[in-house]
Amino acid sequence: MLELLRQPWHWSVAGLFIGLTVPALLILGNKKFGISSSLRHMCAMTVPAGLSFLKYDWKKEIWNMFFVVGVLIGGFIANNFLSNPDAVEVAAATKARLVEYGITSFGSLMPADIFSVENIFSAKGLVFFVFGGFLVGFGARYAGGCTSGHAIMGISSLQWPSLVATIAFMLGGFFSANILLPLIFKLF
């Protein structure tokens, strides 16, 4: 059983569990599935700075913080007790392109060429962590939600603005992965 759990899980299993999060949260407490709001709650807790967008009773949304801390613990458990003994497989075509970009470390979930502690204070870190993270936080809030709130919760509840947002996420991603990233990798 443990051996089976250690293998990478099939997309249908992952989709089923992620999809079931929606009714689980609704039934456990009438909560709407969403993750990026946790970032807003943290801003509201720490530096509201009198901004009207951050002036609200974040304690009413504290469940969301419990949820994301759970996600973090889940990541820890999966990595320490259920980790895959084999190398992560990457589609051949993508691997070939990434090699061209200068990626050399495959096998882990994240390429060590980028996601290593030494890179935090480098130009690479500035682009992949600081710039990328900023876009994720700024864009998610501007769009009113992220992949979980719009693509999963929003589309599941048949809200067309969420479909629009999801299409925009995908277009942004296609542009970024195919046009922007090749240019970024030329810098390093």
Added chain:
Amino acid sequence: MSTTPFTPQNDATVTADVRHTDAMCTNESELNHPWWYNFKYMAIGIVFGIVFVKAEVVSWFRIQEMFQLTSFHMYGVIGTAVMVGMLSIALIKKFQVKSIYGETITIDDKKFNKGQIIGGLIFGTGWAITGACPGPLYAQIGAGFLPVFVTLFSALVGTWVYAYLRPKLPH
């Protein structure tokens, strides 16, 4: 135990406040539970985080494959999740399922604004660079990818800057 008397359906009388602006997942529940009731959401989060890592949704490589159209994996994950979510919500509505505390389950309609397009494009751009949307950020940190702390902090700064610029941005 909470001493607040519980009345079902009292959520309809609550007026919306700023929490609901630009957010999918705020709620109007007026139930006043002790804080440790929230641990059940942590339990759901733990399962969710395990699934994220085990299905490699947190992998930067999987995100590149998705946007390079070289693997079906991420489309399968998101597509299945949407199908399951949609079916669940349809059943909840059809049978008027209530929460375990007897509250009527309510889902507010999302209003369209230009932010969903502009913000969405910005978010997607960041998603392909970092290889993570906000959920995987937490799971990656838990899985020991320490530089992602920087990404998360930067996402917080991005959120704050949005709050600061919000009055000037087109919506």
